[in-house]
Amino acid sequence: xxxxxxxxxxxxxxxxxxxxxxxxxxxxxxxxxxxxxxxxxxxxxxxxxxxxxxxxxxxxxxxxxxxxxxxxxxxxxxxxxxxxxxxxxxxxxxxxxxxxxxxxxxxxxxxxxxxxxxxxxxxxxxxxxxxxxxxxxxxxxxxxxxxxxxxxxxxxxxxxxxxxxxxxxxxxxxxxxxxxxxxxxxxxxxxxxxxxxxxxxxxxxxxxxxxxxxxxxxxxxxxxxxxxxxxxxxxxxxxxxxxxxxxxxxxxxxxxxxxxxxxxxxxxxxxxxxxxxx
Numbered sequence: 001x002x003x004x005x006x007x008x009x010x011x012x013x014x015x016x017x018x019x020x021x022x023x024x025x026x027x028x029x030x031x032x033x034x035x036x037x038x039x040x041x042x043x044x045x046x047x048x049x050x051x052x053x054x055x056x057x058x059x060x061x062x063x064x065x066x067x068x069x070x071x072x073x074x075x076x077x078x079x080x081x082x083x084x085x086x087x088x089x090x091x092x093x094x095x096x097x098x099x100x101x102x103x104x105x106x107x108x109x110x111x112x113x114x115x116x117x118x119x120x121x122x123x124x125x126x127x128x129x130x131x132x133x134x135x136x137x138x139x140x141x142x143x144x145x146x147x148x149x150x151x152x153x154x155x156x157x158x159x160x161x162x163x164x165x166x167x168x169x170x171x172x173x174x175x176x177x178x179x180x181x182x183x184x185x186x187x188x189x190x191x192x193x194x195x196x197x198x199x200x201x202x203x204x205x206x207x208x209x210x211x212x213x214x215x216x217x218x219x220x221x222x223x224x225x226x227x228x229x230x231x232x233x234x235x236x237x238x239x240x241x242x243x244x245x246x247x248x249x250x251x252x253x254x255x256x257x258x259x260x261x262x263x264x265x266x267x268x269x270x271x272x273x274x275x276x277x278x
Contacts, residue, residue, distance in 0.1 A: 008237050008260070009203055010081035010114060014064055016101045017094055018054040018085040019047035024118055028174040030146045031118070033211050036085045051092055061104065068108035079140075079262075081114045088115050089122040102128050109138055116142040116169055120157040133162060140165040140200075140263075146174045152182070155195050159184055165200045165263055171237065172207035176219045179226050196230040200263045206240030206247060215240035220257055233261035 005013045018040060022031035037048040047054055064080060071078045082088060088098065105113050117123065120143050124132055135141070141163035145151045151168075158166055170177065184193040196202070204223055206215035220236060227234040236257045239247035246252035250260075 005081065007081060007084070009079075009235050009262070011079045012064075012067060013081045013084045015056075015083040015085045016088070016097045017056070017083070018045070019052055019093070020085075020087050020090055021049050021051075021092060024144065024146070024150070028147050028213075030144050030172060030174075033172075033207060033209055033213070035209065038209070040085070053086075053094055055094060055097055061100065064104055064108050064111060068110045071110035077110060077112055079112045079114055081116065083116075087117050087119060089117045089119040089126055091119075091122055098126065099128075102131070105136060105139060109136075112138050112140055112165075114140045114142060114167075116144060118144045120154050120161070123157075123161050135161070135163045137164045139163055140167060142167040142169050142201075142203075144169050144171070145177065146170060146172060148175060148177050151177050151179075155182070155199075156185070159195070159198050166198070167201035167203065167263075168199060169203045169205075170223065171203060171205040172213065172240065173204055173215050173219050173223075174213065176216075176222050178222070194230055196226060196232045199232055201233045201235065201261075202227050203235045203237060205237030206242075206244065208238070208241045208247065210241075212241040214243040216243075217254065217257070221254075224256060224259060233263055235260050235262065 005011060007013065018036070020034075020036065022029075022034060024030040025032060034048065040047045045054060046052060067078055067080070082101070086093065088101065123141070127135065141158065141161055143154050143158050145154060145168050155168070179194055179196050182195045184195060184198045186193065202223060204220045207213050217239075224234050224236070236253065236259055239253070241247045250258060
């Protein structure tokens with residue numbers, strides 16, 4: 001789809017299909033100003049909220065195979081965001097294309113596949129049976145969390161999934177989110193682990209576009225402080241176009257938000273020191 005992505009936290013994007021149904025709605029819903037729907041409309045396609053999906057042919061599906069070959073030759077892993085124009089775990093999406101995606105992921109071990117979903121409750125039942133005990137090491141599983149309610153509801157679901165790397169995308173961040181007092185459930189009650197200790201990455205960003213809703217700087221700063229306390233890699237993508245004069249200008253951010261960290265690879269754990277670009 002795009003070998004050189006404009007999205008700051010990935011190298012490339014790949015979509016197994018286009019189309020979705022909004023589920024995070026309301027004044028603070030992440031789906032309200034869906035950029036993917038807006039982009040599809042610009043191309044004259046009605047692919048949201050009506051069960052219609054755009055699928056692709058063999059040439060499209062061959063692109064990640066070429067990226068994988070190049071990554072292997074270069075000895076450098078490539079991050080692939082899947083899917084910017086869909087949700088892999090959408091129950092109404094074409095199931096045969098989802099199965100095709102699993103085969104593609106297995107065939108591209110030099111690519112780290114970043115699967116981002118708003119539907120963590122669907123993940124385990126949609127994975128191949130042989131992935132349910134342990135997903136491939138080149139899969140990063142992320143969930144979209146933009147409010148405290150979503151965090152409290154969905155992060156425990158994410159932590160139940162055996163992904164090698166698990167991350168949050170707080171984009172567009174709609175309010176302050178706290179991880180204080182949020183503990184991972186362990187069989188041994190003597191083990192106290194905060195959610196952030198169990199997560200591998202947190203991305204924070206505001207909304208763009210003429211209808212962008214505001215993001216307050218202190219909301220992003222609060223998550224940054226919490227991540228720093230637990231050693232969780234933090235990535236600040238951008239401010240909100242509605243209330244940040246230079247919302248995409250990294251050099252214009254306050255110094256404590258000029259932080260862009262990654263887990264080193266889907267083949268390592270959070271215990272490995274994160275790459276830092278500050």
